[in-house]
Amino acid sequence: MKKTFLVLLTLMCVCCCASFADDGSNLWLHKATGDKAAVTLHAKSTPTTDIAIKELTDGWNGGAVNLAITKQKGMKRDAFSISRKRGFVTITSPSDIGLLYGAYRLLQMQTLGTVSEDFELTDSPFHDIRLLNHWDNLDGNSERGYAGKSIFWHVQGFPETLGQNDVADMRNNPLRNTTYARANASLGINGAVLNNVNASPKMLTTEVLQMTQQYADVLRPYGIKVYLAVNFSSPVIVGGLKTADPYDKEVQRWWKQKAKEIYNLIPDFGGFLVKANSEGQPGPGDYGRTHAEGANLLASAIRPYGGIVMWRAFINNPTDPDRAKQARIEFEHLDGQFLDNVIIQVKNGPIDFQPREPFNALFDALKLTAEMPEFQITQEYLGQSNHLAYLGTMWEEFFHEVMPYANYKANQLRARYNAIAGVANTGTDADWTGHPLAQSNWYAFGRMAWNPDLDAETIANEWVSLTFPKLDAKQHQTLVAMLMRSREAVVDYEMPIGLHHQFGDSHYAPGAWDNRPIRRDWLPVFYNQADAEGIGFDRTKATGTDATSQYHPDFGNVMENLSTCPDKYLLWFHHVPWTHRCQSGRTVWEELCYHYQNGVNEARQLQRQWNSLEGAIDPDIFRDVQIRLMTQTRDAEWWKDGCLLYFQSLHGMPFPDFLDPPVHTLEECKHSRLNVGLYRSPTHEELNKVR
Numbered sequence: 233m234k235k236t237f238l239v240l241l242t243l244m245c246v247c248c249c250a251s252f253a254d255d256g257s258n259l260w261l262h263k264a265t266g267d268k269a270a271v272t273l274h275a276k277s278t279p280t281t282d283i284a285i286k287e288l289t290d291g292w293n294g295g296a297v298n299l300a301i302t303k304q305k306g307m308k309r310d311a312f313s314i315s316r317k318r319g320f321v322t323i324t325s326p327s328d329i330g331l332l333y334g335a336y337r338l339l340q341m342q343t344l345g346t347v348s349e350d351f352e353l354t355d356s357p358f359h360d361i362r363l364l365n366h367w368d369n370l371d372g373n374s375e376r377g378y379a380g381k382s383i384f385w386h387v388q389g390f391p392e393t394l395g396q397n398d399v400a401d402m403r404n405n406p407l408r409n410t411t412y413a414r415a416n417a418s419l420g421i422n423g424a425v426l427n428n429v430n431a432s433p434k435m436l437t438t439e440v441l442q443m444t445q446q447y448a449d450v451l452r453p454y455g456i457k458v459y460l461a462v463n464f465s466s467p468v469i470v471g472g473l474k475t476a477d478p479y480d481k482e483v484q485r486w487w488k489q490k491a492k493e494i495y496n497l498i499p500d501f502g503g504f505l506v507k508a509n510s511e512g513q514p515g516p517g518d519y520g521r522t523h524a525e526g527a528n529l530l531a532s533a534i535r536p537y538g539g540i541v542m543w544r545a546f547i548n549n550p551t552d553p554d555r556a557k558q559a560r561i562e563f564e565h566l567d568g569q570f571l572d573n574v575i576i577q578v579k580n581g582p583i584d585f586q587p588r589e590p591f592n593a594l595f596d597a598l599k600l601t602a603e604m605p606e607f608q609i610t611q612e613y614l615g616q617s618n619h620l621a622y623l624g625t626m627w628e629e630f631f632h633e634v635m636p637y638a639n640y641k642a643n644q645l646r647a648r649y650n651a652i653a654g655v656a657n658t659g660t661d662a663d664w665t666g667h668p669l670a671q672s673n674w675y676a677f678g679r680m681a682w683n684p685d686l687d688a689e690t691i692a693n694e695w696v697s698l699t700f701p702k703l704d705a706k707q708h709q710t711l712v713a714m715l716m717r718s719r720e721a722v723v724d725y726e727m728p729i730g731l732h733h734q735f736g737d738s739h740y741a742p743g744a745w746d747n748r749p750i751r752r753d754w755l756p757v758f759y760n761q762a763d764a765e766g767i768g769f770d771r772t773k774a775t776g777t778d779a780t781s782q783y784h785p786d787f788g789n790v791m792e793n794l795s796t797c798p799d800k801y802l803l804w805f806h807h808v809p810w811t812h813r814c815q816s817g818r819t820v821w822e823e824l825c826y827h828y829q830n831g832v833n834e835a836r837q838l839q840r841q842w843n844s845l846e847g848a849i850d851p852d853i854f855r856d857v858q859i860r861l862m863t864q865t866r867d868a869e870w871w872k873d874g875c876l877l878y879f880q881s882l883h884g885m886p887f888p889d890f891l892d893p894p895v896h897t898l899e900e901c902k903h904s905r906l907n908v909g910l911y912r913s914p915t916h917e918e919l920n921k922v923r
């Protein structure tokens with residue numbers, strides 16, 4: 233009897249531990265229940281319906297399910313309905329992919345505990361094209377990627393030694409590639425640009441196109457199309473032509489031929505993403521041609537096959553002294569000149585993925601041309617994979633501004649293509665995203681791409697429930713609270729009250745003092761304009777660069793006027809004396825001190841909150857996040873001390889009493905390891921090795 237009990241106990245322990253051990257690789261995806269649901273398909277079977285059936289069979293434990301294709305007038309292809317009556321579930325959609333989306337939704341609801349006995353719901357995506365942009369290079373590196381290597385490319389010495397074994401992670405690791413595809417499909421993400429916007433011309437060689445075809449084949453059943461970022465000089469570098477001029481007949485023929493080759497391999501290829509005439513990339517400007525002439529060259533080549541061209545508005549070659557105005561200056565006058573399968577891809581803010589930016593004034597400037605937002609899921613400027621920064625709150629803020637002040641929804645709906653993209657944070661780390669909690673950003677992007685009206689907190693609640701289903705209500709709330717406050721904490725110590733681009737070279741550590749002899753508008757001192765008298769970048773019409781006039785007056789006038797400009801954008805739009813009173817009642821100097829201090833306090837609070845979850849989270853993930861939060865607090869102190877000591881060195885005012893005295897000297901901050909990109913937290917794999 234005693235022995236049986238012991239065996240049972242041991243078995244229970246093994247089972248508990250086995251189900252508890254988690255390296256984060258399964259993301260927010262449900263686990264198989266053990267039961268086998270009876271699923272009946274009332275439609276032609278396809279690879280996509282096979283996946284839907286398998287997911288439901290393995291994961292649903294609430295009775296029989298019917299899947300049926302039904303065409304309903306006005307219903308989008310990806311939309312679905314789920315109904316449950318007397319315990320019997322029916323999922324309907326006009327398409328097989330809609331059925332798969334419905335299946336994932338039902339399984340998510342099961343984990344969230346929101347399935348009732350009888351219910352009916354219909355859901356339909358707002359954006360039709362919902363894309364990840366992977367800034368991955370053929371050599372396996374990922375630009376601004378902080379989660380290991382590229383999940384797609386590991387081509388050594390390309391193209392000479394290209395062989396079967398060089399084909400990337402995805403093909404060699406089927407489990408991993410299905411997880412990627414399932415994760416995206418579970419959110420409705422339906423496209424992936426597989427390579428960096430700083431695109432290698434080699435992407436268009438036959439060898440790489442054949443590899444791309446393999447990805448397309450793997451991802452297709454999950455409703456995910458592949459796209460490529462292309463280099464405008466490809467006809468010269470790959471094609472051996474003398475020019476890439478859009479008006480050259482040979483060049484036009486080359487692109488048409490290339491399009492034919494691509495669509496022969498990949499009949500549903502999504503299209504091209506192009507960064508042209510920006511940061512050294514080639515473009516139509518090299519031949520005296522406009523962005524429209526360049527974009528149309530590519531667009532007309534892939535138009536017969538249904539492909540699109542996403543032409544980026546991030547033209548970081550400023551002609552105006554204020555880089556924030558550049559996108560609108562470059563593109564507004566070209567409105568109406570683009571083919572209808574061109575979409576202008578616009579970063580959410582006008583500078584460059586800062587922790588907080590007002591929306592880019594190019595939104596709403598184009599009336600005849602499609603535009604799509606580009607978010608950055610990878611945290612280039614938000615502590616990379618060391619800091620916790622849940623970006624749902626940032627994107628919610630973007631939509632709250634752009635919807636009323638830039639007519640966002642109407643503009644999206646009138647365009648032939650209605651799209652959105654996010655620069656991915658995925659890599660080869662076991663947990664995919666480096667920081668285990670940064671998975672929430674991939675999740676939030678997908679959810680908001682589907683429905684931009686969703687609020688960040690709802691999404692955070694979903695993600696926590698799906699990823700950590702074993703937390704009790706209090707623990708769940710703690711983690712949601714951490715996520716919800718996290719991005720504002722980063723804003724507090726990296727860019728309080730609109731003070732932007734204060735980064736050193738690594739885009740990680742503080743560099744407020746940085747005044748190297750390089751392009752002025754890459755330097756923190758250019759953006760802070762700080763001296764003995766005051767601080768801030770004047771973008772007003774009255775005395776500054778007049779960026780405020782690029783906005784609709786309902787937004788621009790509020791920003792222009794010092795008395796109405798919200799504190800969060802104060803130093804983005806205004807240069808003010810240190811003694812200027814903020815809306816909070818504090819002076820600018822006090823207000824800066826207040827936010828830097830708050831950022832440090834918040835980072836500490838994140839540590840405390842996380843520590844309270846010990847025992848409730850898988851120990852490996854717990855320790856991993858714990859170390860990253862330690863790093864975050866330490867970095868927050870560098871930011872606070874470095875920036876405040878530098879500003880104090882200009883005006884000499886004392887620190888307010890509420891400020892914790894610095895623990896670093898300014899010199900120390902200036903020469904900190906943080907700034908040379910050597911300093912980082914261990915990856916998930918490295919942590920595992922140490923254990």
Ligand code: BDP
Pocket residue numbers: 375376429430507546584585612
């Ligand atoms: C900046 C990044 C750089 C990108 C560029 C872009 O620092 O790596 O190539 O944006 O978006 O944020 O093209």
